Amino acid sequence: MVSDPLRTEIVDLSENAAGDETINAIVDSRREIADGVIELVFRAADGGDLPRWEPGAHVDIVLDDGAIRQYSLCGDPSDRKTLRVAVLREQEGRGGSRRIHSELRAGSSVELKGPRNHFPLHESPRYLFIAGGIGVTPLIPMMRAVEAAGAEWRFIYGGRSESTMGYVDELRDLGDRVTIWPQETNGLIDLDGLLGTAEEGTLVYSCGPEPLLAAVEAHCESWPAGALNIERFTAIEVDTSEDTGFEVELAQTGVTVQVSKDQTILEVVTEAGVYVPTSCTEGTCGSCETPILEGTAEHRDVVLSPEEQESQETMMICVSRAACPRLVLDL
Known part of the structure; x- marks a missing residue:
């Protein structure tokens, strides 16, 4: 059995795992936790210790054909x-979740990569957690961490119906700080009541479907910079009709490449023989994050916060492009 998944502490973020480790794993257990949602618990195939991780981290599940899907860790760090x-079995997805549901059983061998953390839990005296559906997963260890740290917190958990919402009983055990909000009986989450007045010293963490996240962002526009922390599972839609070509210098290798309007930086760099870790190729996982030495990027990822994008220190080269004629990257 997995240990209590929420009994943890806020961990020093300087101890992040490297994130590129390959883990040969076995499915230790599988159970259905809601309609269309299964829980998988993995252990190392050799019985050894698994990499350290912190609340907000995810792992890659590598399917037999090399396809990769990212899932938030919701256990005990x-x-x-x-x-x-x-x-969550996504009927309209690309097929990865359906294959995981149909192929992975207790005892199945599977390759994992990670963990990586692009949704870190920052220290604060107060927190407001808002989840929709499967977006509850990265928030579970966060809530136990802030509880252990003695911070104030509230959690609002929305879903279509209670039967589709995983870990409801486990979360109810946390007491009256948790509000279960099924849409079929309560309607949409009352974001006006939750976020209508900015609260100094409160961090907002939210994960879930895009309509919820877009609404949370809109309601938090008046909040202090850095108060809102969001994790998206899907890429954003971008109008590429006005894309143009640009030049990229790879500082470490001394190579300069041309990126056409129909190519990504990642594609061109890979063709030039430079290895860059990659996974989703959609700007959602953070694997290909690359330091910017000169120039300005047009960010199209959902990993970096607005403040991180504005700093122009790094970019996700699988989707982001140059907002200038020439970039110099640390590759």
Whole structure:
């Protein structure tokens, strides 16, 4: 059995795992936790310790054909023997979740990569957590962490119906700080009541479907910079009709490449023989994050915060482009 998934502490973010580790794993257990949602608990195939991770981290599940899907860790960071994820079967997705549902059973061998964390939990005296559906998963270890740290917090958990919402009983055990909000009985989450007045010293963490996240962002426009922290599972839609070509210098290798309007930086750099870790190729996982030495990027990822994008320190080269004629990257 996996240990109590929420009994943890806020961890020093300087101890992040490297994130590119390959883990040969076994499915230790599988169970259905809601309609269309299964929980998978992994252990190392050799029985050894698994990599350290922190609340907000995710792992890649590598399918037999090399396809990769990312899932947030929702177990206990202090448990070095197991990793826990929950997988929603997405009928309209690309097929990865359907394959995981149909192919992975207790005892199945599977390759994992990570963990990586692009949704870190920052220290604060107060927190407001807002989840929709499967977006609950990265917030579970966060809530236990802030509880252990003695911070104030509230959690509002929305979904179509209670039967589709995983971990409801587990979360209710946390007491009256948790509000379960099924849409079929309560309607949409009352974001006006939650976010209508900016609260100094409160961090907002939200994860879930795009309509919820867009609404949370709109309601937090008047909040202090950095107060809102969001994790998206899907790429944003971008109008590419006015894309143009540009030049990229690779500082480490001394190579300069031309990126046409129909190419990504990642594609051109890979063709030039430069290895860059990659996974989603959609700007959602953060694997290909690359330092910018000169120039300005047009950011199209959903990993970096607005403040991080504005700083122009790094970019996701699988989707982001140059907002200038020439970029110099640390590659």
